[in-house]
Amino acid sequence: MPTFEYAPAPESRAVVDLQPSYGLFIGGEFVDPVDGTSMKTVNPATEEVLSEVAVGGAADVDRAVKAARRAYERTWSRMPAAERGKYLFRIARILQERGRELAVLESLDNGKPIRESRDVDVPLAAAHFFYHAGWADKLAWAGLHGAALGPDGVPLPLGVAGQVIPWNFPLLMLAWKVAPALATGNTVVLKPAETTPLTALLFADICRQADLPPGVVNIVTGAGATGAALVGHPDVDKVAFTGSTAVGREIARTVAGSRKKLTLELGGKAANIVFDDAAIDETVEGIVDGIFFNQGHVCCAGSRLLVQETIAEEVVGRLQQRMSQLRVGDPLDKNTDVGAVNSAEQLQRITDLAAVGDAEGAQRWTAPCPLPENGFWFSPTLFTNVSPAHTIARDEIFGPVLSVMTFRTPSEAVTKANTTPYGLSAGIWTEKGSRILWMADRLRAGVVWANTFNRFDPTSPFGGYKESGYGREGGRHGLAAYVKEA
Amino acid sequence: MAARLDVRKTYKLYVGGKFPRSESGRSYEVTDAKGRFVANAAKASRKDARDAVLAARAAFAGWSGATAYNRGQVLYRVAEVMEGRHAQFAEEVARAEGLTAAKARAVVDAAIDRWVWYAGWTDKVAQVVGAANPVAGPYFNLSVPEPTGVVAVLAPQASSLLGLVSVVAPVVAGGSTCVVLASERRPLPAVVLGEVLATSDVPGGVVNLLTGVTAETAPWLASHEDVDALDLAGAAPLPGEDPTVDWGALEAAAAATLTRVVRPAGSGASGEADGAVEPDWTVLPDGPRRVLAFMETKTVWHPKGR
The missing domain is CATH 3.40.309.10 (Aldehyde Dehydrogenase; Chain A, domain 2)
Structure with a gap:
């Protein structure tokens, strides 16, 4: 068998414009954290520090939840569903337009090959927004059994969703969480993973470009304590988590005895x-x-x-x-x-x-x-x-x-x-x-x-049995996680 | 002629298709709605609960592997056999819940009809909630509901028969098996239901019925590693009484193995714990949500090609 030699073929970093530091994205603008701490995010391929990001504390989480609540009550839940959908279509388009920038940034912050971030993560993230954009004004026909219905027969949103995502597919997991939450009429506070916050912070800029009303999407960077504060916040109606089974258990325990709706996508050993x-x-x-x-x-x-x-x-x-x-x-x-x-x-x-x-x-x-x-x-x-x-x-x-x-x-x-x-x-x-x-x-x-493996699609429900968690993401089934039960 | 002395029944547990006493040898006094002695019921122990989980697990492969059509016929058979014992159920329910004979008969009618309603769902849910997913690629992609496994059920405390059937029938309709804690103070209709299940083609172990003290037995089931889901309907106290069960603590115990939890009805805000209330079970369920609560979605992919 012939052996092929490969000359280096690096993708240019120039497409990415990194800030030396980032604040928290709350109520439509970047703000400094209340307690003022920060952390460094590094390129795992070189150990080079890429940027400094804020570590959200309990007060920051509270501020973000309040912003999400305000946006839910004053804007997002009152907007015609078709308009909500159009915002999601806009976001999907901008994700495509800035696809290369997102892919390079994802590879820098996460360490995954550009071939994967460019051909899998980013296109799938855009596809998730496209798919869910179309659902926004069609929820009445989604067959969501047991959902509480509004006077117009449309399933009702829950309110504010607190979402905590892992570092393995930072932008894609953001899309899996944010797109269905927004399509069903919820507002969100998202906590990106400690080691991979950068594409979520770039997503904040995409929300700005899309003119998404302030507070509909809030991004609070930080570590485990930030996530715990979000999950335990009394004014969060819905908790969605992707990550380890150990943390999933803790979250299930935290949420126990409340009326918060919970979905967990946890570990596996396939x-x-x-x-x-x-x-x-x-x-x-x-x-x-x-x-x-x-x-x-x-x-x-x-x-x-x-x-x-x-x-x-x-x-x-x-x-x-x-x-x-x-x-x-x-x-x-x-x-x-x-x-x-x-x-x-x-x-x-x-x-x-x-x-x-x-x-x-x-x-x-x-x-x-x-x-x-x-x-x-x-x-x-x-x-x-x-x-x-x-x-x-x-x-x-x-x-x-x-x-x-x-x-x-x-x-x-x-x-x-x-x-x-x-x-x-x-x-x-x-x-x-x-x-x-x-x-x-x-x-x-x-x-x-x-006869295939690791295939993903926004129309195809994903999620586990047993200790791999509960609830589904994607497809008609994934919508159920974000609507109120009767 | 002297009046004939009636033959009283010993009310026992129903586990693995058999009627054992509690292994603990314990029993407790059951009274009617006016406080008069009716019978001594078995007081299930931790060991009884664990035995019941073993029986439910053993029965799962057969029951979940049966065709949905077959399960539907078995559930309908339960309704048929209950109908034949209508008078006995009415008497038990009247005594337990303090209802007039006419009202008790109406409750039994509704309980039988509820079995019929869920019997019809067995071979419908997959079509109603399954999906052929239009993925962006050359793949066959299908999602179907499958039974979750072994479900621990806290049966409603007030509605001793209709409430019980309303929570048990959907579990078995979906193909899961269950361990049920009957109403603590009104357990006898559940024992009679066990006698019906034993004679209506429901395989032993598919439904296991325990009588006893809910607050004592429920934590063992909630934390049991081989229990896949937990229905907390029976955490709601009898009307006007204080709860004896902390449903939040049971949900927290279930979290250790990511056991699925169906919370009791209640009206609190999202972020705060609140009291559980027992719903009106005479209202027809608004769709198959209780069936689906104990089902998982499985998605299968396969490439298309020549």
Whole structure:
């Protein structure tokens, strides 16, 4: 096989205009935090400080919730739904117009390859706004069972939504949260992740360009305490969270006993199941996409590979060959396949869990790729000799680490796949249609990808079973999370 | 001739299709609405609750795997068998709730009709809430509702039969199985319902009925790792009484394993805890929301190609 050499093909940073520091976006303008603290956000590929952002305290959260409440009562809930929708269409268009700027900024702040931020995150974020824009004046026909209806028969919004999002898809998660909330008539206070606040702050500028009424979208940057203040604020009607199961539990506990509506999109440990009749080339691509997409920082990543015993050796061999071709490095290089791990903290977690894999007797194989000297990096890694009891088969690693196990029969594959408290996603690779449908019925997971993996669309409901959370995002189902119950 | 001495019934638990006493050997006195002794009911323990969860889990694969058409027929069969015991239910409800005979009969009518209503939903919900999603790519993309799993149900305290049926029928209609804490002070209609379920093709373990003290047993179910969802309808006290159950604490306990929670009805503002109230169960449900509360949405993708 010929080996291709790739010349560097960096995307230009010039398209991004970074401020040295950012305040909080509250009531339509950037304001300084009340208690005046700030934090630095760094480029995980170089450890260069990109900017300083404000850390919102309880008083800032309160100010933001008040601004959202005022906007809800005075503007947003009184506006004709069609006009609300038109604001969302405007936002979708501006997201497209400023797509390259957003993609570069996302890659800078998050470390993900520009190929992914440019071709996946940003287009999908725009698509979410387009999709939900159209729902704004059609909610009466959305089939939202049990919703409280206004005098015109239209499902009623909840009021103020407090939304907390993770660092793995910063802009896309913002879109998943903000678009349905606004379309259904709510106003929002959004807390971006501690390590990836920049695209949310650029989104604030997009709201300005769209002339979105002040207070409809408020962005309060900060860390865990900021999120906790938002979730626990008594004047928040709805809490939406994407992140770890541990934090999700805390939020569910905080909200317990109140009348706040809650949706949680939490961790996962997806089984990607390969049968001996699978189309092998597509399958290997699917496995790679399943676990190495976005450095494995994906809640629905196919982190447990279950291969039918008869082809295990062949699949692992081909996988190693394919992994050896992955280009790890500069996120802004258009040829990069795997970018930087998002933070030093996450790199430590991945490193520690991989070490536990060694200690418990699994066999580690690491892709032979050179890594940059600065920044946070972890080579694509595969473990064989893994048993379902191993830590690396049970805990979410949230990094480019694949645990390989084998099975003999479809029933055994189902049992092994379901032996986890998580239930977010699963993959099936086989050419036999009846087996796909039989498996899909039995896998306890919210999303099942058959002969594909990691596909997302605003029309397609996403969310988990069991400890992967509750509620759905996307599609008709996702709207239910943002309307009042009768 | 002397009046015949009637044969009284021992009211027991209904777990895994059988009628055991509480493993604890405990019972408690049940009185009628006027405070007169009626019977000793089994006082379920933590162990009984855990046994019931095991039974419900064991029954889940079979019940959730049955066709929706089959489940609908089984639910309709429950209504048929209840109809045959109409007089017995009316007597139990009148005694428990202090209703006139005519009112008690109306309650039983409504309870039977509620089974029929939910029987019809089993093979409709997937069409009503399922979706073929028009994704922007060459993929077949389908979303369907699936049963959540094992549901712990706090049955309403006041409406001992109609309320009970109104919360149990939707759970099993959707294909989940359940452990039910019957009304604490009015438990006997639930025990009779167990006798109906045992003889109407409902597989053992699909519905498990416990009698006893709600505040004692509910926390064990709320925090149980193998319970997938929790219905707090029965956290609302009898009218005019103070609550014995802190539903917020139960919801907090359920958070440990992300157990889905259906809160009791109430009218508080979003941010504050408030008292739970028992709704009027004679009102026909406004759609299948109670069925859907115990269902998950599964989305399946497959590429299209030649």
